[in-house]
Amino acid sequence: HAIKRRSDYQSPAYVIQHVELDIDLYPHETRVICTTQVERKSADQQPLVLDGVDLQLLSVRVNGADWTNYVEKEQTLVVDGLPDAFTLTIETQIDPANNSSLEGLYKSGDAYCTQCEAEGFRKITYFLDRPDIMAEYRVTVRGNKSAYPYLLSNGNVVAKGELDDGRHFVTWHDPFPKPCYLFALVAGDFDLLSDNFVTASGREVALELYVDKGKRERGYHALDSLKRAMAWDEQTFGLEYDLDIYMIVAVDFFNMGAMENKGLNVFNSKYVLADGQSATDDDYFHIESVIAHEYFHNWTGNRVTCRDWFQLSLKEGLTVFRDQQFSADMASPLVNRINQVNVMREHQFAEDAGPMSHPIRPDVVMEMNNFYTVTVYDKGAEVIRMLHTLLGVQGFRRGMDLYFERHDGQAVTCDDFVQAMQDANQHDLTLFKRWYSQSGTPVVRASGEYDQQARQFKLTLTQHTPATADQAEKQPLMIPVNTELLGNQGTMVQTVLSLTQAQQTFVFDNIDQAPVMSLLGNFSAPVRLYDGQNSSARQHIVMYANDPFSRWDAMQTLYGDYLHCQAGSAGEFAEPISTAGIVELQRSLLNQAMDSPALVAEMLCLPSFETLVQQAEQIDVDALFDARNALLNQLAEALEQDMLAVVQQLPAQAYDYQQNQVEQRRLRNVLWLYLGRLDQHQAALKSHYHDADNMTDCLGALRAAQEGNEQTFDQLMVAFEQRWQDDPLVLDKWFGLHASAPRKDCLSRLDLLSGHKQFSLNNPNRVRALLGSFAFYNPKGFHAKDGSGYRYLTDYLKRIDPINPQVAARLVTPLTQFRHLDSERKSLIETQLHRLLDTPNLSGDVFEKVSKALG
Ligand code: B3K
Ligand code: ZN
Numbered sequence: 001h002a003i004k005r006r007s008d009y010q011s012p013a014y015v016i017q018h019v020e021l022d023i024d025l026y027p028h029e030t031r032v033i034c035t036t037q038v039e040r041k042s043a044d045q046q047p048l049v050l051d052g053v054d055l056q057l058l059s060v061r062v063n064g065a066d067w068t069n070y071v072e073k074e075q076t077l078v079v080d081g082l083p084d085a086f087t088l089t090i091e092t093q094i095d096p097a098n099n100s101s102l103e104g105l106y107k108s109g110d111a112y113c114t115q116c117e118a119e120g121f122r123k124i125t126y127f128l129d130r131p132d133i134m135a136e137y138r139v140t141v142r143g144n145k146s147a148y149p150y151l152l153s154n155g156n157v158v159a160k161g162e163l164d165d166g167r168h169f170v171t172w173h174d175p176f177p178k179p180c181y182l183f184a185l186v187a188g189d190f191d192l193l194s195d196n197f198v199t200a201s202g203r204e205v206a207l208e209l210y211v212d213k214g215k216r217e218r219g220y221h222a223l224d225s226l227k228r229a230m231a232w233d234e235q236t237f238g239l240e241y242d243l244d245i246y247m248i249v250a251v252d253f254f255n256m257g258a259m260e261n262k263g264l265n266v267f268n269s270k271y272v273l274a275d276g277q278s279a280t281d282d283d284y285f286h287i288e289s290v291i292a293h294e295y296f297h298n299w300t301g302n303r304v305t306c307r308d309w310f311q312l313s314l315k316e317g318l319t320v321f322r323d324q325q326f327s328a329d330m331a332s333p334l335v336n337r338i339n340q341v342n343v344m345r346e347h348q349f350a351e352d353a354g355p356m357s358h359p360i361r362p363d364v365v366m367e368m369n370n371f372y373t374v375t376v377y378d379k380g381a382e383v384i385r386m387l388h389t390l391l392g393v394q395g396f397r398r399g400m401d402l403y404f405e406r407h408d409g410q411a412v413t414c415d416d417f418v419q420a421m422q423d424a425n426q427h428d429l430t431l432f433k434r435w436y437s438q439s440g441t442p443v444v445r446a447s448g449e450y451d452q453q454a455r456q457f458k459l460t461l462t463q464h465t466p467a468t469a470d471q472a473e474k475q476p477l478m479i480p481v482n483t484e485l486l487g488n489q490g491t492m493v494q495t496v497l498s499l500t501q502a503q504q505t506f507v508f509d510n511i512d513q514a515p516v517m518s519l520l521g522n523f524s525a526p527v528r529l530y531d532g533q534n535s536s537a538r539q540h541i542v543m544y545a546n547d548p549f550s551r552w553d554a555m556q557t558l559y560g561d562y563l564h565c566q567a568g569s570a571g572e573f574a575e576p577i578s579t580a581g582i583v584e585l586q587r588s589l590l591n592q593a594m595d596s597p598a599l600v601a602e603m604l605c606l607p608s609f610e611t612l613v614q615q616a617e618q619i620d621v622d623a624l625f626d627a628r629n630a631l632l633n634q635l636a637e638a639l640e641q642d643m644l645a646v647v648q649q650l651p652a653q654a655y656d657y658q659q660n661q662v663e664q665r666r667l668r669n670v671l672w673l674y675l676g677r678l679d680q681h682q683a684a685l686k687s688h689y690h691d692a693d694n695m696t697d698c699l700g701a702l703r704a705a706q707e708g709n710e711q712t713f714d715q716l717m718v719a720f721e722q723r724w725q726d727d728p729l730v731l732d733k734w735f736g737l738h739a740s741a742p743r744k745d746c747l748s749r750l751d752l753l754s755g756h757k758q759f760s761l762n763n764p765n766r767v768r769a770l771l772g773s774f775a776f777y778n779p780k781g782f783h784a785k786d787g788s789g790y791r792y793l794t795d796y797l798k799r800i801d802p803i804n805p806q807v808a809a810r811l812v813t814p815l816t817q818f819r820h821l822d823s824e825r826k827s828l829i830e831t832q833l834h835r836l837l838d839t840p841n842l843s844g845d846v847f848e849k850v851s852k853a854l855g
Contacts, residue, residue, distance in 0.1 A: 001844045006310035006363045013042040013049075016128055017177070019135045023105075023124075025112055025143040025187055027097035030105065031058075034125040035089045036135070040082070047080040050090075051122035051129040054104070058091040077126040090126050099123070100762055100803045103369075108253035109212075110147070111188030113266055115259055118309055118368040121180035131179040131306045132411040141185055142169040148187040150210065154178070154262045156244060174262055176242065177409065179305055184261030186249045191216040195223050197230050199240045205230075210249040211272060218273035221284060221657070222248065222291055229292035232326050237400055239299045248272065248291070252728075255764055255806045256372065257290050260297035267294070270729060270765055276655040278730045280696040281665060284657045288330065293323040304404065307411045309368045313360040313436075314414045316372075317380020321388070324381060331659050334548050335598050335666075341523045341553075344382065346610045348374040348526070352441045353614065354817040355852040357468035359439040361414050364470070366848040369806050375439070382526040383435045387418075389480050389496065389524060390432070391425050398424040431478045431500060440468040442477055444499065446531040450514040457485065457511040462503045463527070469852065476502050482521035484545055487513045491546045496524065516540045518554070521547040535561070535577040542585060548599050555603045558582065559631075560615055563606070566627035571616035582631070583638045590642040593667060594649055601667040604674075606632065609779050619820050621783045625742075632707070636674040643671045655694035669700030676704030682712050689716050699733060706741050713741065728758045732769035735759070739773035746781040747792055750774060761800060764807045771796055775814040782814065783821070787828035790815060794832040797846065798839050805843030812836070812846055816853035830854065 015038070022033040038048065053075050060067045062082065069081040079088070099106035104123025105114050114124070122129040138158075141151040145168040151160075155174030162168050190210035197205045207226060211219045226248070233239045248265045250272035258267040271290040274283050300322060301315035328336045351357065351374055358364075360380040362371050388396045399421035406420055414436050422429040442465040449458045461481060465474035478500050485493040485508065492515055497506050516537045520529045541554035561573040562582060577585075586604060593600040606628060613619055636643070650664050672688060675681045685708070689701035702720065705713035717734065724730040738753055739746075753759060753770055760766050775782050775793050782789040793815060801808040818829050836842065836850050 001366055001847050003364055003366050006308070006361070009308050009310075011041070012128060012130065012133060013040065013046050014128065015039050015041055016133055016135045019137045019180075021125070021137065021139045021183075023139070023141050023185060025096075025141065025148065027107065028095045030094050030096055031091065032094060032125045033089065033091045034127065035087060036127075037085070038082075038088050039085045047078050048082055048088075050077045050079070050126035051075065051119070052077055052092070052126040053122050054094065054099075055123070055126065056093040057126070058093055059089075060091075061089040062086050064089070075122070092125055094124065101806065102253055102255045102764065102804060103806065105185065106253070108251035111186065111190075111249075111251060112143075112148070113186045113188075113249065113251050114184050114261075115255065115266065116183050116261075117181040117259060118312075118372075119181075121183060124183075127180055129180055130308065131181060132308065134177040134179055134305070134409075134411060136177050137174045137183060138171065139173075139183075139185065140169055140171045141187060142167055143187045147189065149189050150187065150192075152184075152186040152210075152247060152249065152264055154182070154184055154264050174243075176262060176303070178262050178302060179411065182260070182262045182302055182305075184259070184264040184266055186210070186251075186264065186266065188249075189213065190249070191219075193219045193223055195227070197227050197241070197246075199230075200234045201240060203240075203244070205241050205243070206245045208245065208247045209272070210247065212250065212252070212269065215250075215269075215273055218275050218278070219250075221274045221279075222250075222267075222272045222287055225288040225291040226295060228288070228330065229295040229326060232292070232329065233296060233299070233322075236325070236329075237299075237322075237397065239404075241295075241298060242303070246295075248294075252765070253763055255804070258294050260294040260301055262298070262302050265294045267291075268765065270732075273729060276657070276694045278695055278724075278727065280694075280699050280733075281657060281662045283695070285327070285331070289323050289327050292326045293319055296322045296326070299404065303409065304407045305411045307413050309365065309371070310362055311413050312362075312371060313376045313380035313383075314412065314417055316377045317360060317384050318417070320377050320381035321384040324385075332598050332663070334552075335602060335663075337522060337549055338552055338602050340378070340381075342608070342611065343374065343378055344523070344526055345614060346608055348379050349441050349528070349614045350610075350817050351375050352379075352439060352468060353819055355469045355855070356813075356816065356849060357439045357470050359437050359471075361436045363437075367805075367809070367843075367845045370809055370845055370848055379526050382523075386435070386478075386480055386525060387421055387429075387432070391421065391427060395425045395427070396421070434475060434477050438465065438474060438477065439471050440465045440474060442479065442525075442527040444479060444481065444520070444525075444527045444529050446517060446519055446529065448515070448517055450511070452514075455509065455511055457508040457515055458505055459483070459497075459508065459517065460503065460505045461497070461499045463499055464502070469855075476500065479525045479527060481519055482524040482547070484518040484521055484547055484550060485511065485515035486518055486540060486544055487511075487515055490544055494546060518545045518547065518550045520553070521545075521550045523549070523553075530572055532574065534574055535581065538574075539577070539581070539585060542603075543588070548596075552599065552603050555585070556607050558585070559606045560612060563612060563624065563627045563631065564616055564619075566630070567620055567623040569616035569620065569624060570618040579631070579634060583635065586635060586639055587642055590639065590646055593646045597650075597667040598663040601663070601670045604670050610777070613779075613820050616820060618822070620822065621779055621825070622785075625779055629707075632674065633677055636677045640675065640678060643675055647671050647675070655696075665694075665696050665700070669697065669704070672700055672704040673707060676701075676708035676712070679709070682709055685709070685712055686716065689719070695730075695733075702733075702737055706737055710743070725758065728763075728766065731758050732765055735766065735769035736773040736777075739770050740777040742778065742780040746774070746778065747788060750792070761796075762803060764804065767800060767807055767811070771800075771811055775811060783825060785824070787825075787831070790829050790832045794835055797836060801839065801843050801846050802841065805845040808843065809845035809849055812849050816849055818853075 016036045018037040020035040024031040070079040096105045103120040139153040151170040153172035158173045159171040193209040195207040243263045250269040254268035300318045402424040403420035481497045538554045562576040565576040
């Protein structure tokens, strides 16, 4: 397993500017003829080294004549003795029906489809599989006409016709040069939803959405989302779509969410299909955001792409930021921000504290697919957000404009992006660039000193980034700190401070009283903050801060400190609020519930167990779980009447995915998470399920029962299965609920479920729903004291890895993030990691993560 370093980048010795592919589809014997125009760029006569994996080589020709001066070795084809410029024709055969890795060309059910990012094109043909090779593609696809009436690839159709034996062909041409990771092919029989979009400059674009037969009614939300995204990018960034057709295909077998192939996105059907009956508000939200994300890649990723894979955040951090801004504009900016921050604290902080820690621009990679991470994506987006904060809306736009002006059609680096931002604004970003090279979560500490006489407040901020697994030495970063100073009468100061040194003091004049500090408003930087304030200061923020995000955040800190003190976790916690204090705070929130349902709903939610884990040096799994559970029970008992009153005031409405309704449903279901714990409300909880006309409320009821009452849960789960047993995508919710239920017999339940007729180890959605939910979200079961949970997951990983290494490598994560656990559990995990490492033919994907975890 070889490692690659960012510092080893070399510009390509040969380039390819034209590609002609001829792909003749057969399940086990697909023929691929790849004809390229190759040009030598290096001065010396080094051979041409092409990448290729799992290919059967049939022939090599140079300028039309057979060529024998080549060798196949270690997943490459080395061709020697070549002229300076030539036509290279390579014929290979591949076996898509046996390709269970879902990378390269494979079968998803009855359809053929491709996934090439990051390095999957080499599973289709021998090629220079690196993103800085950009070429124009002409692609002919051949297949059986009745089984595969649609033969799709990137760009526009330039020819089509009939062939012998019931076969046909379609030829596509994509005029925009692209790296091979953006190549796509789909062949199959689908329901087609067609629409169109007229761009700002008046061009008509055909929109086509392909879904499984019979699913057409579930495609409209995705199509509408696409049109909203297209309009938003024109309005916000002046960016128009460039081809005459935009296609999206939904497939059931897919390793991640979706893929931005030029003009032909391939999507996990989970992020396309929705109707009120079968999809939740969250599903609707995610579909809109993933559709937008892939669309936005057309400019940030496709028109301007990455020079090498270490630069992945160039396109991903930026495109996540763009989809976040879009979502904020479509719905509630506040709820969006809260969700993003939860992802950072729950998953990204965990990644940075674990063995896979890396900067948003990694320096060392073994398997590129392991670096499509919350760090590259979500922390990457936080870094772009800080630039946006620093430069302002218009300054950021100027930077984007200059970036496209300079780099359209090129493969570039993160430095090129920051340089464009700097030059467009004459704003020195030298220090800012450290965010790209330094990993780890900075810790910011604040302390205040008030001088009554001088009416002056001095705020001292320090920063320190603890060493991470990948980097021992850390330097100070540029950290924007949104600061609000609160007095008895409310906000006295609201400003953004820029912390650039290890320690800095900021002086505020004309301050009439000792203020409460509300820092890091809107999560202005991806850091941990310790402000040393007591719980009454926090309650003051909850009640009076201007920034609603800060009110939510102060509430989270109050809950967190309380729970860790109950659970005896080792860490840095202020003196906690009393139980009665939390009850009273929630009571006052419940009184405001009808005015701001979205904010109140979020403020009533305790931090997730997974977020709590990240807050302490050492946790006691059982004590922390029990403390969280106990507080929820106490709150339900103390506030039963207040909660019922709110539930009764919330109007019943026929389902529509519309902001007011979404917020009210969210509040209602959060309240049910409490009320569902009380015996006297089981009948009402069941009615909440049975009366619901939508999946959001059904699932809300199921979640409430999962936490609250075993019998109710079992009954409702039976009803759910009966209703949805023929719809695996919906049944995934059911698999997930079973797998995350804190039940004593959870492993034998998992065994039963894995034998369910809809379960398959070959489908990543099923595997994630069942085993992912267990490993990531069932702390009681997964961290069972006897190590049975760890062993259980490991047994499965050993079976999944040979089928699909990418899925296995994602699922191994919970076994590698053990830093906060006790030494008994750590050693039980280690035993399982060694078992994994000893597996014959372990994939590079899993090897990289496990070997790092074992240090
Ligand atoms: N660019 C793809 C992710 C590809 C992952 C490869 N293992 C989806 C996205 O981020 O839009
Ligand atoms: Zn992306």
